[in-house]
Amino acid sequence: MTTTIEVGMLGLGTVGSGVVERLSRAAVKIEQTQGLRFHLATVAVNHLNAPRTVSLPLGTQLTDSIDAVVTDPQIQLVIEVMGTLTTAKRAITTALKHGKSVVTANKDLIATAGETLVRLAQREGCDLFYEASVAGGIPILRTLTDSYATDTVQSVAGIINGTANYVLSAMTRTGQTYEQALRAAQRAGYAEADPTNDVGGLDATYKLIILSRFAFGQSLTVEQVRPVGITAVTTSQCQLAATSGWQLKLLAQAQRHGNQLYCRVAPVAVGDGRALSRVNGVQNGVAISSQAIGESLYTGPGAGSTATANSVLNDVIAAGQRLRLGTRGPAFNRNAGQLGVKRFDQLPQAYLLFTTLPSAVMADYANEAHFSLKPLSRGSYQTSTLSPVQLAQLQATRAITAIPIADSVAWEPVSVAPLPIRTNIAI
Ligand SMILES: NC(=O)C1=CN([C@@H]2O[C@H](COP(=O)(O)OP(=O)(O)OC[C@H]3O[C@@H](n4cnc5c(N)ncnc54)[C@H](OP(=O)(O)O)[C@@H]3O)[C@@H](O)[C@H]2O)C=CC1
Ligand SMILES: N[C@@H](CC=O)C(=O)O
Numbered sequence: 189m190t191t192t193i194e195v196g197m198l199g200l201g202t203v204g205s206g207v208v209e210r211l212s213r214a215a216v217k218i219e220q221t222q223g224l225r226f227h228l229a230t231v232a233v234n235h236l237n238a239p240r241t242v243s244l245p246l247g248t249q250l251t252d253s254i255d256a257v258v259t260d261p262q263i264q265l266v267i268e269v270m271g272t273l274t275t276a277k278r279a280i281t282t283a284l285k286h287g288k289s290v291v292t293a294n295k296d297l298i299a300t301a302g303e304t305l306v307r308l309a310q311r312e313g314c315d316l317f318y319e320a321s322v323a324g325g326i327p328i329l330r331t332l333t334d335s336y337a338t339d340t341v342q343s344v345a346g347i348i349n350g351t352a353n354y355v356l357s358a359m360t361r362t363g364q365t366y367e368q369a370l371r372a373a374q375r376a377g378y379a380e381a382d383p384t385n386d387v388g389g390l391d392a393t394y395k396l397i398i399l400s401r402f403a404f405g406q407s408l409t410v411e412q413v414r415p416v417g418i419t420a421v422t423t424s425q426c427q428l429a430a431t432s433g434w435q436l437k438l439l440a441q442a443q444r445h446g447n448q449l450y451c452r453v454a455p456v457a458v459g460d461g462r463a464l465s466r467v468n469g470v471q472n473g474v475a476i477s478s479q480a481i482g483e484s485l486y487t488g489p490g491a492g493s494t495a496t497a498n499s500v501l502n503d504v505i506a507a508g509q510r511l512r513l514g515t516r517g518p519a520f521n522r523n524a525g526q527l528g529v530k531r532f533d534q535l536p537q538a539y540l541l542f543t544t545l546p547s548a549v550m551a552d553y554a555n556e557a558h559f560s561l562k563p564l565s566r567g568s569y570q571t572s573t574l575s576p577v578q579l580a581q582l583q584a585t586r587a588i589t590a591i592p593i594a595d596s597v598a599w600e601p602v603s604v605a606p607l608p609i610r611t612n613i614a615i
Pocket of ligand 2: 321323349350351352378379380386391490491
């Protein structure tokens, strides 16, 4: 017997159009395999007369009133794919208070107000799912919930912003400028309406915050992560690094060490031997290290209409099944931990350096401060382990860009001599 679920949707842009298209394409399969039929009753948009890439099914209402969706007593399930913070929070809150289950792809909102919304959903006995909020088409949240249920995660290292990875890959592989590559990512529908968070590392930080709740039961804040984006990375740096066996990636990391969780979102040099170095373009990759499974890598498209819509619809089906069975309420994530939070940049580690300073000056630095410097190609170097103080002093020259090398952290303190302070060296 088939159960019909009345659905309302907020947003009909890149992801919303994908949801409409996938929902009609997969309707027969969903009915056959799940015993569910989803009837898209109403879709709310901002601009009623804007051109659309999909046609709505016959009978689906298009409105510019969010309330017409979230307060409609017929609607049982609301899909929020419009983005925004305040408007989306108000809409989801109203939907939950009206007893509706909610599926959202909104990482900004789930990272910053997710805990409040989860509590509200629990109080109202509704479901709140958000698989598409992290890594687009990769079912990483459900995998962490279901497949790591008995396991203990030690570390998560992810390329989790499709736009930034597309840009860095294009700069490395085709020599495009940052601006050219970003424009292409925008045209492909990977970037947010305003791409500032994509390239500034905030989008990856929001996703790391959500991932960390599932992997460690630990909530992070943007202030704790202090993300560094890719806006200062140049095509020349990407290509010099690649020549020497490193790929520059915007990496989001969280790693348990004792009772601390170390985190970072920053451009990092990933060695060619590591699987993450081969995750290119809009692809995302999440490498998980855990006690029972060991090392695993989950890859797939991190953004884009169809792949993201697929994740949204998997949540819709999960919520639909609970509506059918009357089992709504259990939170998507119930992992809870109590770790202190630190940043990777508080630890000694090795770096790739890019500079226009003469090699003799760089050699003097290394000699005076007792660290070693391996020259790579044209103004690039690989350092031995540097303490945070040494790094700060080195960067005070303002003529050196330092990119941390993945997996080079020294967990035990190392004794390193401080550098003499030299600022504003003439080049
Ligand atoms: N694009 C992607 O690859 C991914 C996106 N996401 C997330 O999914 C969400 C949607 O992204 P995306 O589809 O790319 O965004 P788009 O900008 O393409 O679409 C946003 C849609 O929301 C509608 N909208 C915006 N504000 C309002 C409002 N106040 N009232 C009613 N409708 C509104 C817009 O209406 P109108 O068309 O009339 O302007 C538009 O249809 C975001 O949270 C994003 O972060 C998550 C994973 C991947
Ligand atoms: N803008 C985001 C879209 C998916 O979350 C990205 O580029 O990863």
